[in-house]
Amino acid sequence: MLDGITKQYPDGTTAVRSLDLDVGDGELLVLVGPSGCGKTTALRMVAGLEEVTGGTIYIDGRPVNDVEPRDRDIAMVFQSYALYPHLTVYDNIAFSLKYRKIAKDEIRRRVGDAARILELEPYLQRKPRQLSGGQRQRVAMGRAIVRQPRAFLMDEPLSNLDAKLRVQMRAEIARLQRSLGVTTIYVTHDQTEAMTLGSRVAVIQHGVLQQVAAPQVLYKRPANLFVAGFIGSPAMNLLAGRLERGEGGPVAAFGRHRLCVPSPVLRDHPALEQYLGREIVLGIRPESLHDASLMHDPDPRSVIELPVELREELGSEVQVHCGTGASPVSLVATAQPAAEAAAAAGAAGAEPGNVSRPVTLVARMDPRTALTEGQAAKVHVDLESLHFFDPGTGQSIRG
């Protein structure tokens, strides 16, 4: 358990601010965020490789702030694997066991079991430089497994692999963690890895925890603009708009477009009522936008006409970029403490949320769509999937 842990460096930089996280037994918790957000620093504090400036880290109910890394009974897989180049694969895996006074027979058995699970048996006498990236990564995993620790800490272990191998190793890590049942904290900047691996995902930005929830909850109910824009690929379309009173109920207006907000959405977001006549940020996931010409009798209240600016063929889908005339939204102010946000905005020479150029909507459409650049497209919006955010605080408007 991480109880309000903080890391502040002597020069005043705060890498982690008052982080509260509870990791369940056997859980795979993913810490995700952009580079420099503090996720690796948090992991290193759990490992004991960084001193904790404030707060307490508990492992199995025991505070471990002053406990040496080797005495915390946790194993770490590093981003660069950190294999000992002068030792064979066998010796790398067995290394930690030799210094814990474990019997040779037991060492041989554990290394053999790990090698079998990780398919490393043919490589045990090789040196790390004779292995491929994926094999080295598995040796690093083997070194962690044989220790039978209380927890695994993994610091972006797949970032040095090519895309195809990353997908393969991701599945292996998930399978391994499930079969071993060891509590794992996994750090990554890749939101796809986070969503596919974690039973829960903690999104971090500027050292501050934004939201921690199951992947589907993060995706469907993001707590703020940063989480909404970070989770999902392509990212959620965020548009500066207004919530107006319309004939049939509230209307979300952006650019010259208006979308009726249906009753189920109003029921799910009761706080929206307080925003009538005010500015809001509207969030629309790319898969909530469809080519209306491919639909049978779409509701005209949910269809808007947009100029197509770009068409990208991806095989299983087509990504269509459409102009909206709406203002973009800055994600800066939403995740930083107020003073830093103001400083960042001042340095950028603009206030948060200022218009730079009109927003382009990205839609993930059926591959049968015939929409091309320059065309005026009729785009159907799934109104029940709309997201609403407060433009000042960046928080989701729910109730």
Next chain:
Amino acid sequence: MTAAPAAPASPADVRRSRGRARKRALNGWVFLLMAVVAVVMLYPFYFLLDNAFRTQTQFDQQSGHSLAGWTQLFRDLPVGSELLNSMIVCAASIAIILLVSTTAGFAFAKLRYRGSGLVFLLVVAALMVPLQSIIIPEYVNLAKYSLINSYVGAILVYVALGTPFATFLMATYYRGISDELIEAAVMDGLGYERTFLQIALPLSLPAIATVTVLQFIQIWDDLLVGLLFLQPGQRTITVGLAALSAGRTTSIPALMAGSFISAVPAIVVYLIFQRHLVKGLTLGMGK
């Protein structure tokens, strides 16, 4: 039946073949230049060895060969014991230099503690101090503790002179070792002391080889410290050869023979550590 005329070469082919010709010509000039440099570097050794096998008269006339120079060398100089003295002083000095520089270099590179930057700066600043400026205070200090006219005194001076550079070299090398490697060892259950012995030290063989070779050449060839801090019975080969040439009549062939014998250990040490030396000297250049 006549063969069809060959198709004319395309402009790209012409450019490629001109490029290859230019490259061959450049390689030729480079080879010639390196050959000249090799001759210039090797000629003194050839001169040394050639004239070691002459008498003084044969040297003056530059004709004929004999073993007289060698005979005279072994008669006038206790070559064996002086070589042994040189080995003792070199080996002991290098052992202490390596002990201090590897541990200090690792501490500077990998351990975080207050003031480490300043201490490292002082160590590097010591590199700037020439031996000649401190030799008299050194002599006075060591005499106070009765350490002159002994191996210990000379060894201490060599260690003091050699450690700053060696520490700088080792610290630079250890900085190139990934921090994650050290942290992995710490996570695996090793303290920093065992991490240094089991992980950092084996990985730093190239740097250790560099320090060994450079210090060996420096200490082996040194005259001043050996002359001041060692008594006659502990004389090194360099001091002995200097004494040989300081006599009323200097036998050049004997001096050549002595110089050749003196050069052999340095060459042997270089050849032994050559493979690691190249790695060590190019440390920090590229990934």
